[in-house]
Amino acid sequence: MIFSEILIFWYNKNKRELPWRNTKNPYFIWLSEIMLQQTRVAQGMSYYLKFTENYPTISHLANASETEVLKMWQGLGYYSRARNLHHTAKYISHELNGKFPSTFKEIIALKGIGDYTASAIASICFDEPTAVVDGNVYRVLARYFGIETPINSTAGIKEFKELAQSLLDKTQPGTFNQAIMDFGAIVCKPQNPLCDGCPFSESCVALQRNLTKDLPLKEQKIKVKKRYFNYLVVITDDDKTILTQRNDKGIWQGLYQFPLIETNKSVNEKELISSKEFIDLLPEETTISLFNPKEIIHKLSHQHLYTHFWIVETSSNQHAKILWKTIQNFPVPVLIANFLAQFELKK
DNA sequence: GACCCGTGGTA
């Protein structure tokens, strides 16, 4: 049997039942693919259900505000996915008469959709023979064929795409694509792959040469930066606070947070309240206390945030316009959400 | 082409 036949035979017997698996509705497939970018099924599942319930069609999504969409996305990370999703929903709704494009070429032109996602949607929804190459595909092919080209190199990206395309079952591209990803997620896992009983065990190069643990190869990644965050949690006598939206480039774009004073090292109370940012924001008399003496280290993919939350009590402040009890309506990073949960407990 | 973008699970 050829590669695709073995693979699809395995898939038909072992595939996972997922909410987006029994539909060709491009909106649902699109939504699931965006959510699952760099995200495990278990993590994205509840978000998918929540989105499809609240936004059953592209039009519903298009008519929501960006802040509402971000709030629903809160906790899933990589928030540009949500912003681009919303942007493209509006584009399809307003410029394309609500009709999702039906070819790879048109689909990949949409914001937030790259080669992988366009291939997935085109193959699953429209039976266009375009092979997906995601982390699973890199791993399965690198091991089975014993390929040592780094998967994050230009040469590797090209080589694996062409190989996947050559293996694709053109008569059922959507099934093939989902099969190879499911196989990678269930059998040919990153760690402790289930080589015993694997349908490819007789011809897998990595297994025969004991290279399973070494493949796929990846060029080394970049280092993590340290940053020092001081959040000013202002509380006025009439229970108001200050929230600001992150609109600059960088992390958490579009999300809300407390006023932030970033320093190049950990600072104490004296240093904090004598800083220009603090005085500009809170010129009046305040009572300040440190909420977490032990700094919280919030780890992102490319930076570690050493964070202190400072509780700043004041009778009133001209910037404090957010009623404390309405904070829950704002999309916030997990770092802030975790603080709020802790803070409510201690209040 | 290098770098950036979140969060959570696993060993």
Add this chain to the structure above:
DNA sequence: TTACCAAGGGT
């Protein structure tokens, strides 16, 4: 604890 990395894409 650290390191890896998961249905990638944008700039």
